[in-house]
Amino acid sequence: MNTEYYKIKGEHYHDTEIIDRAAQIIQNGGLVAIPTETVYGLAGSALIPSSAEKIYSAKGRPADNPLIVHIAKPEEAEHLAYTNETYYRLAERFMPGPLTIILPKRGIIPDEVTAGLDSVAIRCPSNEIAHKLIEVSGHPIAAPSANRSGIPSPTKAEHVLTDMDGRIDMIIDGGECDIGLESTVVKITDDGCIILRPGAVTEEMLAEVCDNVTVARAVIEPAVAAEEKVESPGMKYKHYSPKAEVILVDAAGEEFVEYVNAISDSSCGVFTSAEERHCYKTATTLITGEHINARDESKSLFRLLRKADEMGLSKVYIKLPEAKGEYLALYNRLIRASGGKIVKP
């Protein structure tokens, strides 16, 4: 298959020719990779069963891991799912944006999209290109992250090209994703909500509009045994793993630097801010941003894991963040990328 590639720059998200072409592909049951504010998504119609099948096959994704359905406005969930008051309270505050809400599904959503579950994940992306494509196609859009299953999610169109060239109909390049980690996934419970996957909408932010916000146990556990029943099927798979071995180091400041300097050579990478790169004697530095902060570290994680492989590094050392607040999402992706291996010097 020949994959068409188009670039939409800056304010030109209303580039109607490209969006019209992409909408036509979606309506005809094809696949288009699109930027969102979190990561690139592999988009197909959520109303056409064969589109979902194509998504699973292009990604090499296990068929029991359901897809997120993307809509342009929160009310559009109405004919796809059974909404409730908590949904609208969360939607009013966080949509459009990086929040996905699990609701009981209606019959219009094919079983292929939800992997046979009786619930559906609903998200309303804020990225203008994604938003426009949903509007113009007139279809709700099923979109997992646009990576081959198991490896880091794509945050740039080049990553999608590496993974999907020849496997899908079209890629829209809208630049680097703002957030860099996938959306927060929550399930509404009788008295509040439970976080199944942490993201940029944090537990604390959810608690401002929702009582009884809890975090699923699997979020901070390295690996869930394949046979164990989990709330969100995606949590049981090995995820985000580059070829390089990811080593999480539970040490602060100086102690981390000394540990890395003592055991590394240039075939090893270390994640650092630009201002601290001079601390590392021999390891290859991978720069997360100018200073240490959750935003830059989150945004750069998947890009740098991919870069480590491009550079042929054998190992990468990353400081273990706290499992809370705006660092919880990063912690969750890191323990999965490392297969749960944490060293304490």
Ligand code: TXA
């Ligand atoms: O930011 C994002 O959410 C990106 C962009 C493209 O929107 N999408 C994304 O999709 O990360 P994906 O397929 O890589 O991850 C979807 C997650 C999986 O962990 C899946 O198990 C969970 O959402 N999920 C989907 N439907 C579900 C459902 N009905 N019940 C529980 N978990 C569900």
Ligand code: MG
């Ligand atoms: Mg994914």
